[in-house]
Amino acid sequence: MKKLIAITFALPVMGTLACTKSEPPPPTPAPITVPATTLPAPLSVTTVTLGTSIGADKRVAAPTETFGAKDTIYSSVETAGAGHAKLRAHWSFVKGEKTAKVDDTTIEFDAAGPTVNEFHISKPSGWPKGDYKVEIFLGDGETPAATRSFKVS
């Protein structure tokens, strides 16, 4: 009787072992590819161009650094990188070592990639002849990221 009980219990176990042994090994999971984490490049000013008109892409069509008294003066500013951007254009009249503020305009945006921005100034009564400059500041920095000088003649 004891022998019969032993066989009764042993057979299913042996069967299970036999079945397990004959099953193919589970497929090896494919290695998980984790994309390399790349931090977006910090924002930077790449190009500043002056002219009297811009296209739909905000770029200056015909760059110049000499303007007439009745011109609207455009400054096209291109940036690279991503993140929150605060671009400030500070326009000045330069006479010797003195400067007089002409205008100060800031534009803020969230850049997902390269951007093109334009700042423009006009003066209905006409620009006084002389030397001018536009300084482009990025963020709250006090050092301009770019400076362009121009003349009104």
Add this chain to the structure above:
Amino acid sequence: MTIGQDGKNDDDMPDFSDVRSGASSTAPGAEVVQTYEVKSGDSLSKIAKNFYGNGNAWKRIYEANTDILKDPNKIYPGQKLKIPPKA
């Protein structure tokens, strides 16, 4: 008379008080904010008239500058005001 950046009289420098300006960007949702440095004799309604063509729009300028302005009738030369875009 022209007031220089340092707030002092600068009679030999031209007057740029009628300069018009603007900006735009290819970035969606870009917000343009002009700044204006208060000159002697300015008032918010005078500044609003200059930027918007409507002196009654002074509230827009006041509301954009409540961090530095406590009373719309008290502005001082040298203060830098944010000028919101024209509505």
